[in-house]
Amino acid sequence: MAARTSFVGKPLACAGRVGPRATQVACRSVTRAQVAEVAVLNETGEKTGTKQLDLKFAGESSKGLVHRYVVHVLRNQRQGTSSTLTRGEVRGGGRKPYQQKGTGNARRGSRRSPLIPGGGAIFGPKPKDWSSKMNKKERRLALSSALVNAADAIQVVPDLDGKFGDMKTKSVVSALQSFGCGEDEKVLLITKDQENEGLYLGGRNIPKLTFNVMNNIHIYDLLNADRILMEESVVPYVQETFGA
Known part of the structure; x- marks a missing residue:
């Protein structure tokens, strides 16, 4: 052939x-x-x-x-239906996780931070129309x-x-x-x-x-x-x- x-x-x-x-x-x-x-x-x-x-x-x-x-x-x-939650969309995080000083840890203001497991995603995918x-x-x-x-x-x-x-x-x-x-x-x-x-x-x-x-x-x-x-x-x- x-x-x-x-x-x-x-x-x-x-x-x-x-x-x-x-x-x-x-x-x-x-x-x-x-x-x-x-x-x-x-x-x-x-x-x-x-x-x-x-x-x-x-x-x-x-x-x-x-x-x-x-x-x-x-x-x-x-389909373009992939979606992740940003920091502002993750549930919870209203309470400061621990005190500002004295723990030896980094300063945290919310559990929704992308640096913590379970927090929001940084620049994650959002629904998008790929059609042409x-x-x-x-x-x-x-x-x-x-x-x-x-x-x-x-x-x-x-x-x-x-x-x-x-x-x-x-x-x-x-x-x-x-x-x-x-x-x-x-x-x-x-x-x-x-x-x-x-x-x-x-x-x-x-x-x-x-x-x-x-x-x-x-x-x-x-x-x-x-x-x-x-x-x-x-x-x-x-x-x-x-x-x-």
């Missing part, structure tokens, strides 16, 4: 400009169509042909755009560019509806092996919906298998996968949504 370029941690490739504004300018100026050829497999895992996806591609600015989308998704996943904004067109272009880059790892497989009625992990593992997925490979399976209960219940115990629905493809799962399996009914939606 051909090696894929990692978009995570890459700087924005734009002539002398950085930041979201530069990415927006680049998106408007260098967006073009890119043909991605993906392999088509039958139920036994044999390659029966290829399909071409005519997708939007951000050109040289795709690395910075995809990286910013990954940061946007990961920031929005953070990104335009819908930019998000869609970033995901489309990531699909173009991952074309070598994408394989189109027949729809898996009704094929896992036993709801057993063994059946799902056998199907993945027939499609050429190794035990150490991280696999992303993109389905048309979540109604295939047998597939989801049978595959949830597989550590390196991730499920995505076609209308909610996760950019991080897409970049993190070694092999991407896409149901045949998902291809028209991808072409219509991300097509040039």
